Amino acid sequence: MASGKYGKEMESLKEHLAKHHLKFTRQRELILSAFLRQEHITAEAMYHQLAKADPHLGLATIYRTLNLFCDAGIAQARHFGSQTQYDNVSHKGHHDHLICTGCGKIVEFENCEIEKLQEEVATRNGFTIQTHRLELYGLCSRCRH
């Protein structure tokens, strides 16, 4: 099965495409393969990164495709400064962000206890968690001075 090539993300994408009568294209496959190698990336960065693989790939297509990934639950958009970061949910599943409001530095962290408490909160409210977003904004040690 060709779709096994990129693992569960490809499955998620194909499922989403089928469900919404969308098509599987060369560009979408290319962008997915590149995206899965990242923890998070901007559309612009991906545009430059893929310029060699396909010089004609348009920036609009990258934006559209990354947004498609968000709809399919593979990516998650995060706004910082004036740009949008597209996070790889599979990497992210267990890592959240500490974001310095001074210099923009981003530190990733994991905390099982927090995740466990999140599950409890969800269960208490009758929810089944699919994904989450936790961002702590503050000043890093350097910017505090």
Place this chain on the structure above:
Amino acid sequence: MASGKYGKEMESLKEHLAKHHLKFTRQRELILSAFLRQEHITAEAMYHQLAKADPHLGLATIYRTLNLFCDAGIAQARHFGSQTQYDNVSHKGHHDHLICTGCGKIVEFENCEIEKLQEEVATRNGFTIQTHRLELYGLCSRCRH
């Protein structure tokens, strides 16, 4: 003392103005009074809200002033969607959100244990938290069936 009218925020602002040789203006007072009534607001929303009080107040002035509040520690900018939300720092009773990906239902919750763990994570990484954002995405009990 006239500056007591809006409490400690006015003190913070005047202190900041004095320190940086900036001036206290009618517009800054107006915008501060409106800002303090909000938990968070966008520049655009404030523009419309103040249109009656002062039809000539410019949008640029609102942006400049909200950014000034950030510098003075009264407000905190946070990017949400394509817009910037200016959070009122003095309102720290912030709640987090459970969001149903099926029907869009939003449930607010608070969890002190999670907050405590967040503080720990931040401290361990040398950060001082100013604010945070926690969103749990999943299916509510109704949408799961």
Place this chain on the structure above:
DNA sequence: TATAATTTTGAGACGGCTTATCAATTTCAA
């Protein structure tokens, strides 16, 4: 108080990031 120096304002121009448009191309089901 009058005057001078400095800052702020408002209106609109501008720039960066993202989305919309549309003709040509590609995909996919029949």
Place this chain on the structure above:
DNA sequence: TTGAAATTGATAAGCCGTCTCAAAATTATA
């Protein structure tokens, strides 16, 4: 294979926030 439907690339358009600058307001100085 064929035709309907979706996608693409190029670029125009849009949105948000900042910058510019002359006029106005505020503060310091005399």
